[in-house]
Amino acid sequence: MLSSTLIVGLVLGGTYALLALGLTIQYGVARIMNLAYGELVIAGAFFTMLMVTQAGLNPLVALILALPLGYGFSWLLYTVVLHPLARRSKSQGQLEVDSILVTFGLLFLMQGLYQVNFGGNFQGYQWLQNPVNILGTKIAGGRVIGLVFAVLIGALLYLAMIKTRWGVNMRAVASRPQFAALVGIDMRKEARMAFATGGALAAAGGAILSMYQTFTAVDGTFLTMKALVIVIMGGVGNLIGALLSGIIIGLVEAGVSVAIDPGLTLAATYAIFLVVLLWRPRGLFST
Amino acid sequence: MFDARNISLRYGKHLAVDDVSISVGEGECVVILGANGAGKSSLLRGISRMAPIDPAGRITLRGADLGAVPAHRIVEEGIALVPEGRGVFTEMTVEDNLWLGSNPKRARADNETRRGEILALFPRLAERRKQRVGTMSGGEQQMVAIARALMSNPDLLFLDEPSLGLAPIVVKELFATLTRIKESGVSMLLVEQNVTSSLALADRGYVLEAGRITSEGTARELSSSSVVMEAFLGH
Ligand SMILES: Nc1ncnc2c1ncn2[C@@H]1O[C@H](COP(=O)(O)OP(=O)(O)OP(=O)(O)O)[C@@H](O)[C@H]1O
Ligand SMILES: [Mg+2]
Numbered sequence: 001m002l003s004s005t006l007i008v009g010l011v012l013g014g015t016y017a018l019l020a021l022g023l024t025i026q027y028g029v030a031r032i033m034n035l036a037y038g039e040l041v042i043a044g045a046f047f048t049m050l051m052v053t054q055a056g057l058n059p060l061v062a063l064i065l066a067l068p069l070g071y072g073f074s075w076l077l078y079t080v081v082l083h084p085l086a087r088r089s090k091s092q093g094q095l096e097v098d099s100i101l102v103t104f105g106l107l108f109l110m111q112g113l114y115q116v117n118f119g120g121n122f123q124g125y126q127w128l129q130n131p132v133n134i135l136g137t138k139i140a141g142g143r144v145i146g147l148v149f150a151v152l153i154g155a156l157l158y159l160a161m162i163k164t165r166w167g168v169n170m171r172a173v174a175s176r177p178q179f180a181a182l183v184g185i186d187m188r189k190e191a192r193m194a195f196a197t198g199g200a201l202a203a204a205g206g207a208i209l210s211m212y213q214t215f216t217a218v219d220g221t222f223l224t225m226k227a228l229v230i231v232i233m234g235g236v237g238n239l240i241g242a243l244l245s246g247i248i249i250g251l252v253e254a255g256v257s258v259a260i261d262p263g264l265t266l267a268a269t270y271a272i273f274l275v276v277l278l279w280r281p282r283g284l285f286s287t
Numbered sequence: 288m289f290d291a292r293n294i295s296l297r298y299g300k301h302l303a304v305d306d307v308s309i310s311v312g313e314g315e316c317v318v319i320l321g322a323n324g325a326g327k328s329s330l331l332r333g334i335s336r337m338a339p340i341d342p343a344g345r346i347t348l349r350g351a352d353l354g355a356v357p358a359h360r361i362v363e364e365g366i367a368l369v370p371e372g373r374g375v376f377t378e379m380t381v382e383d384n385l386w387l388g389s390n391p392k393r394a395r396a397d398n399e400t401r402r403g404e405i406l407a408l409f410p411r412l413a414e415r416r417k418q419r420v421g422t423m424s425g426g427e428q429q430m431v432a433i434a435r436a437l438m439s440n441p442d443l444l445f446l447d448e449p450s451l452g453l454a455p456i457v458v459k460e461l462f463a464t465l466t467r468i469k470e471s472g473v474s475m476l477l478v479e480q481n482v483t484s485s486l487a488l489a490d491r492g493y494v495l496e497a498g499r500i501t502s503e504g505t506a507r508e509l510s511s512s513s514v515v516m517e518a519f520l521g522h
Contacts, residue, residue: 171383186359
């Protein structure tokens, strides 16, 4: 039972890590606190469900399609709605307040649309339910594949952040936006690209989530909250911190749900969050 | 090669730079001397488009008008700024900072050769490529800032008080390096309060007082000028 908890925890944790990575890039580079982030995750999940049930596609194909769609949607959202906000705000603080208000509204809009179209029930599809045997533990094949893809996308993004000019520029803007122009970085372009990249990760995370669990039209709120907790635990803008914290939260949730009660997972997450806030407000991995 | 005419810059009602005109010739090193608050940094920010100037001002580089070029495109045009306070990315490594310096397209072609030359110029940085810049000494951070600016393959280098806060021995080393950079053909506009060292390096200079240019001349003229000596050395 311990090893099955561990694997379930890793699967959850891998997905959470991916989601937190997207949110931390959006917040760290574009300085947008996106409260509708979880709604884009759910959009990825609905999209995958429709592709599987209506178009008869493999969920993995849907995942590959979700990446550019999430990117494009967020790119447009930034260009049409958020960029004008960023331009008129005189300070970073003001941009944060404005973006929270706007994305809070967007959250309700998107949740409303989901509920009108899909109702409030649990949603999902059947895929690779047959268990595979890992280290003596039986676990649904869909979960394993979900984990593999979450890790793969997370690792690729991390490498890109460290090893490519694209990523180095992104990190530079996240750490010292006021110096970006000195090295020829166009802040506007960079912010839009970061916001869109975060959107791609959100949609991909939703596609992966749908591979192994059901979801509802309103689950986005919890996902945003969890991603936010993980980002703060990891230290805002700290990519490795987000990855590790995501895995920790996944493991804790799986552990609590097996050992105590599934209803307490969210409470456990917030308990950890509170401890981190009190004890290491700048994140578990701050130096 | 570089010409700035009738530059004025204000913070609210306060006129920090008042109708200043300066120029830098091909391969020339020009110094701007001035006391604290004279407007040196403001002038440098204005002519590198990092801060808005009054519309009467004209900035040209080799005849090309820079008036409408956004701040992030200036380095692509060939002007690299090492700002007051260095402007380095302290959370990132030396290597990352140098890489960022080579962002402009004009720097891409012989990036690797240039990097080799720059690391030869700053041997200390070559040893510390993986170190986070924030953990380095002030002098080393200043070297990172200058090395990063050079990575952009600039025609003209703007330096805002590079010797600020450095020990005399480090200042000496810094000016020796700046001399070598000048000899390599890069034009320079230097803001300094270290009168002796900067006049030894520079060909020409301006004296800025309360936002206006009060005297200008060759380095030799300024060195022997009683105005400069009185203003800065209290003689
Ligand atoms: N952001 C700002 N807002 C308001 N006033 C400013 C600002 N920056 C500079 N000033 C004012 O403009 C004047 C010129 O400042 P500036 O920094 O250009 O001087 P400086 O010659 O570089 O001085 P220092 O040698 O101390 O660096 C000063 O009176 C300063 O108080
Ligand atoms: Mg200054």
